Amino acid sequence: MTNTLYPIFYGTRLVTFDVLRNTFEPRMHPEAARRGFNFILHQGGLFGIGSGFRAPGVQPVNRPGFAQPGRSFHEGQDFPSGRFYTAWDMVVVNPGFKHRAPSWSQVPRQGQQLALDYGWHMNIDEESWHAQPTELDGWGSWFLNGRRDLVANYPMRIFSPRPQPPQPPVPPIQPPTNGVIVEFTSRNLSEGAVGSDVKFFQRHLNDIAGQGLLLDGYFGPTTTRAIRNWQGFFGLTVDGGLGPKTQRSIIEVALQAS
């Protein structure tokens, strides 16, 4: 794992295994983390994580492909051993472009040997990026089966790491460019605001946090939810507004991702 780098978020940023792990492990079920990170580690830098924990209620309601609020493994769920999240949306490096979702041919699909090797699978139709422990087929069946805990110490087959694919050079972290400074404004933004500065943050929330916002420069409820999601993930005060601290955190991550 020494020099191998892993994709993180939805831009082009690459990080060490430790950074990836430290970013996504808090609040995750320890057994899910054990399996998922072992899977990632032993795939030689092919996979990384686009998003993990998602605060409840931030996803669109009644949209195909999104779980109902409260019924996602991206949210903390009550297992006998505690309240944890257990699912990731994974990404792979897309040289020269933003990281992309893995294809079905790359992932441990439900029932396949690779899934059984790690107790970690992708099983949702049309979501080849969504990964979770093999016991968790869906929120409904988990709930109806009594919210069983994950099998501790799943007997993973630990492989030697794959031969390392050539790694793209690590992009240096650039100081802010004129473009960023011109676009950046420090006025406090909250729901109802309109402007190019709102659009600037919408674009970055899409690029680095996969929020899927319409780039309309209008600070509406969906933008508020995306910001609450961001704030929750990074441990900021969750108020749904774009004050100086939240603006700075988005820009800092965006600069590292660009």
Ligand SMILES: [Zn+2]
């Ligand atoms: Zn997902």
